[in-house]
Amino acid sequence: MLSEIITTDAFILLSAILFISGVITTKFSARLGVPALVLFIMVGIVMGSDVLGIIHFDDAGLAQTIGVFALVIILFEGGLQTKWKTLRPVIPPALSLATMGVLLTSGIVAVAAKYILEIGWLEAILFGAIVGSTDAAAVFAVLKGQNVKPRIGATLEAESGSNDPMAVFLTIAMIELITVPDANMWKLIASFFVQMGLGLIVGYVFGRLATAAINRLNLDSSGLYPVFATAFALLTYGVTAFMNGSGLLAVYVSAIIIGNTEVAYRHSIVRFSEGFAWMMQILMFVILGLLVFPSELFIWDVMWKGIVISLILMLIARPAAVYASTINMGYTNKELLFLSWAGLKGAVPIVLATFPMLAHVENSQLIFNVVFFVVLTSCLIQGSTITNLADKLGLVGPEKTTPMHSLELVSLGKANAEMIEYEMEEDAAIVGQKLINIPFPKHALVNAIIRNDKLLTPTGNTVIQPRDFLYVLTSRASKQELIRLLQEKKSVPIVKEVPIENKRESETEQT
Structure with missing residues (x-):
């Protein structure tokens, strides 16, 4: 009994240290010119068994569960803050980037992975699928508070919020083709359109249900409204996934509807979601850092392969996909250059890299290590230079006018x-x-x-x-x-x- 209490106390203390460390890193990330996401990962690596040895963590299944849960919260917060009037004009290019762009990026990277990693074609395509999408968590974190022109920022946010279904589909499809040789490819393609359709429909329906419920329920405390809205986000994901639809897309769609509809205690809901999303980002990236063993990652064989693939991804695959996906859509060369450089990689590729490990795919550990190195490189190089690039290209809009003040309201309860x-x-x-x-x-x-x-x-x-x-x-x-x-x-x-x-x-x- 005493040992169980000590274990519980140690877990609570350790959780507090991890979250405090994560919050403090956000303070220094801007001064160091390094995205906070990288520092979160480094906190996990340092706390792991290969460095300080405080935490031994190698459970890919648990990391995947935490990662998906965190992505639901992050996408929900991102959707709440997305303005429909800014989003509507960029829906065509964003969807093109989220589908054709991901396919082109994955295909080019797959060719590179085949010869650099010396793996089979199916495994190479699997690797390309894992790193092919722009990560919502990374984009939302880097662009938050920045004054990049609305059209460009909205394109990136819409792309990153809607391209996860394509990446997830390609990853799962390739794993099925590897593990089940007689799998029907046409059925897999049909299932993708079903997943996308269900994600859009269920997301829209639950978004409307959530706004109606929030406005009609007269709760005793304003603090219950943010919890209620977050519960709807989780419910949206769960119901959509149960129906074999894209839960992440459904959450993003429902959040856009809630965020662009007049709802009770909107300010409280947005602020709560923002804080919760930050907490989930810290937890997710620290956990993913714990999952990595530096003795296996920072070796020459993995590093040079990761660097070469990262350069091909950043300088060839992503630009080719952006230019091809946005033909005749009204973007200037400067805007396309910025969109090419802003294809950040983050949590989604690392979470997807756990899928082959759980399915016991051959070379899954090599794929995970190289994917992690590609993400780390993307965050360090692209994430730290994206704002400066926008400034040099003249894509910085008017300074955001978020008020530097706070207004604390006592809950009005049933005061109508x-x-x-x-x-x-x-x-x-x-x-x-x-x-x-x-x-x-x-x-x-x-x-x-x-x-x-x-x-x-x-x-x-x-x-x-x-x-x-x-x-x-x-x-x-x-x-x-x-x-x-x-x-x-x-x-x-x-x-x-x-x-x-x-x-x-x-x-x-x-x-």
Whole structure:
């Protein structure tokens, strides 16, 4: 009994050390110019049995389970933050990159792997499939907070969020062809379209169900809404996977729907998901670092092969796939160059590399070690230079206006009221007007305005300016009317005529 308690206490202490180490590395990653993901991996390697020997971990099955769970949370958070009006124009090129682009990348890398790793063609194609996709976790982490132009950023995020099904399909299909020689290739291809279709349909349905449930349920605490939304993400994945569909695609689609629909406690849901996603990234990359044994990875035979394949992937395979997948889609050479360089590899290839190990595919350990080295190289070289490249190519947009402040709200519980946070756009109809002249709904009150990172106490004579962050307390019955007012454009005049007598009385009250 005592030994079990000690083991439990040691596990809790170790978990705390790992998470604290992961959080601290994010602080130093920007100063060192190294992506935080690489530092998370290094924390795992250092804690592993080949270096400090604190943790001995070689369970590929458990690592795969943790990795998939973490990817669900990361994709859900990424979808919540994806704006539909930015995403919609880039859907065709993103889908082309997520399908044809992955196929071309995998094919070119497969040819290189065949002769460099000296393995069979099926194993080489399997290797190409594993590293062929752009990793969502890496892209979301590197682009978060950066001011890359919206069109390019949206293309990368949409591609990375939707190309995992292709990579997973190719990996599983090749493993089946290797382990079951008489497998029917046409059935495998048909199953891919079924998986994609189910992912889109189930993701859309569950996204709508989630928004309806969040808005209609009147929970006692606002802290329950983020938990409820996250549970829906896990449910979406589980149901879709049970139906043999693409669970990761379904989660991303449902998150986009939730993120672009007015839902109760949206701010709390997004902030909770962001923190949870960071925690999952730390856990996933530390676990994947623990799974690697440096004595097997950092040897000359693996290193030179990994470097050569990485260079072929970065300088030949990815650019060829990008240029071929986006023909006549309106991208400039500079944008295509950036998209080529931004095909980051991350957790997904490492998680997929555990599939051959669990299936006991020949040369699976070699494939895993080289895949890990390719990912490490991609994160170090591409991840640390992507922002500077965007700047040199002139693809940096206006600085993001995320307010440097926080607004903590006490849970309103069953009070039938919400606090709306809204950033005013330049073409909004109410921009340039005084609050007293704006026809707000009856049960809506502007409580605070954040302008240039400073808090303003609004009065009737306060003029709304572009990039103002308005905090409006409104009844739920008036919420939709308020949203329509805030989103209305200048082409529709909405100035409210106020009698002189009432206007003077209102100005006197405000004073």
